[in-house]
Amino acid sequence: MKRAVFLDRDGTITKSDGYFSSYEKIELLGNLSGAIKLLNRDFLVIIITNQPVVARGMCTEEDVRKTHGKIIKDLEKQGARIDGVYFCPHHPEHHDDVPEHARKYRVQCKCRKPETELIEQAVEDFGIDVRNSFFIGDSTRDIKTAKNAGCTSILVRTGLAGNDKKYDVEPDYTCNDILEASKLVNELINVRAVLLAGGKGERLRPLTLNTPKPLLEIAGKSILEHQMDALKRSGINKIVLCASYLSDKIKDRFGDGSRFSVSIEYPEEPEMLGSGGAVKNAKAFLDDASYLIIINGDSMVDGKFDFRELVKFHVNASAFATLLVRETDHPLDSDVLRIDENGRILEFIGRGQEECKIANSGMTVCSPKLLDCIPDGNCNIEKDVLFKLIEKKDLYGFKMPNSWFKRDIGTLERLESVRKYFD
Ligand SMILES: [Mg+2]
Ligand SMILES: [Zn+2]
Structure with missing residues (x-):
């Protein structure tokens, strides 16, 4: 069974957390490819992200897929490999100003973090030993997701840096950024x-x-x-x-x-x-x-x-x-x-x-x-x-x-x- 490092997207691999409707609005962290290369040898690297931009009607699922394709290419050019990306396009709340075409995404789903359906799907697709895998993220939502899934959680101090305070959870580890987190992960398995x-x-x-x-x-x-x-x-x-x-x-x-x-x-x-x-x-x-x-x-x-x-x-x-x-x-x-x-x-x-x-x-x-x-x-x-x-x-x-x-x-x-x- 393979081990994985699951990565949150916004605020963890990007400079800030926010609603990014296209690739052009995203700025990847400077040391990202170096961090991912450290993980590539022993781990699958899989992005798990909530993208309620779709439920807001700001872009389509297809747009999100294109964005991820470009992120993967970008990193590939620098020798870093992303093995998979899974995203949730939903949002549980109904608002009157949601455009007609996005209303079908306003549902209570099982894939929006801290629910674990996206991780479960990745586990099934790749045959992952989830107990000995890691989740790196910038929000308490990510830490809660890791706990729900049973993997080790690492909070990074980029993006929201855990200040969203949505969930009352303690991360297993805290690191300054994804590069430090990747180094720690390699130590923890050695x-x-x-x-x-x-x-x-x-x-x-x-x-x-x-x-x-x-x-x-x-x-x-x-x-x-x-x-x-x-x-x-x-x-x-x-x-x-x-x-x-x-x-x-x-x-x-x-x-x-x-x-x-x-x-x-x-x-x-x-x-x-x-x-x-x-x-x-x-x-x-x-x-x-x-x-x-x-x-x-x-x-x-x-x-x-x-x-x-x-x-x-x-x-x-x-x-x-x-x-x-x-x-x-x-x-x-x-x-x-x-x-x-x-x-x-x-x-x-x-x-x-x-x-x-x-x-x-x-x-x-x-x-x-x-x-x-x-x-x-x-x-x-x-x-x-x-x-x-x-x-x-x-x-x-x-x-x-x-x-x-x-x-x-x-x-x-x-x-x-x-x-x-x-x-
Ligand atoms: Mg985030
Ligand atoms: Zn969902």
């Missing part, structure tokens, strides 16, 4: 997952004598496969698997990942390096990623897990690294943290304290630059690397929604309780 599957699982013996911990099964699937399913749902299919103990068993099971619709690479681990050392050892596979998500191989996650939310928090906080944290009702035996109202982590407290109810959950999103902070040799990614960022005020915590399930299965007792939960 996420690599680092699965730490090297542990010996000593507390799970005898189950782990011949089976590495991440291959233990819950509800008919290994824990690693549950993790891969959740990653795929979030559009992340590039995985670096750090295996050490019984690593051949893991490689035999997953291979290059193609059977699971992901791509998996395995750094060679000459010795047990601990979680920090394993990540540093994988550097050659991670340098060109925009973001890394580091996941412990003994974390069971369910299908509701949405890594896009975690990345969104991280990007919008401009954080260096962000831990997944959760509210706990048993703080005494959880690694609790003190956190401020913006999600910045102020202090790592550890166990045995009841006042703080925010606990570390053992999953991190970060910049690949974090690798430069990891000391050589065997070390722990949390204690020796991440928690050291707290002093520099560079570590944030994203509070996991209650609907997500995540639990580590490090002991026989925990494994049993997680298995029961999924039974």
Whole structure:
């Protein structure tokens, strides 16, 4: 399935928002072709626009099509490709001064944004994975459309810049213009997952004598496969698997990942390096990623897990690294943290304290630059690397929604309780 970037037209690819009845009245943004070229490699680029100029009687549907044909040609000359344009010619209100020929367009339709019929049509025509697609627009109407359709929304500060205030919605991201938005989109899909599957699982013996911990099964699937399913749902299919103990068993099971619709690479681990050392050892596979998500191989996650939310928090906080944290009702035996109202982590407290109810959950999103902070040799990614960022005020915590399930299965007792939960 292909991904798409849906673009609003007026105010997003044009200098202003308004009623443009002909091509001559339109002024495209100066950096538009550059922005679209950035998207052309990995995405379909599809314009979704309301054109009530037709319902106002200012021009015909055919005129709108001609305008779009010229916009497409213009961009083509500059090496940028628009894959499709869908527009709504309607308007729901009746007015006495509407010319006779336009009256048939005065209807309540299903294609006028924020309705999603135009997107649905494009999804059908091109076979688009809408959940992992993006919508870039300048109005709250566009953001509402994105939410209704289930794609990621980016508000641009050109055109109306969200000041129409028609809908009470928050965009997922905000950018200055379409060029900045296109760069962001490319970053957001360049996420690599680092699965730490090297542990010996000593507390799970005898189950782990011949089976590495991440291959233990819950509800008919290994824990690693549950993790891969959740990653795929979030559009992340590039995985670096750090295996050490019984690593051949893991490689035999997953291979290059193609059977699971992901791509998996395995750094060679000459010795047990601990979680920090394993990540540093994988550097050659991670340098060109925009973001890394580091996941412990003994974390069971369910299908509701949405890594896009975690990345969104991280990007919008401009954080260096962000831990997944959760509210706990048993703080005494959880690694609790003190956190401020913006999600910045102020202090790592550890166990045995009841006042703080925010606990570390053992999953991190970060910049690949974090690798430069990891000391050589065997070390722990949390204690020796991440928690050291707290002093520099560079570590944030994203509070996991209650609907997500995540639990580590490090002991026989925990494994049993997680298995029961999924039974
Ligand atoms: Mg607009
Ligand atoms: Zn319509």
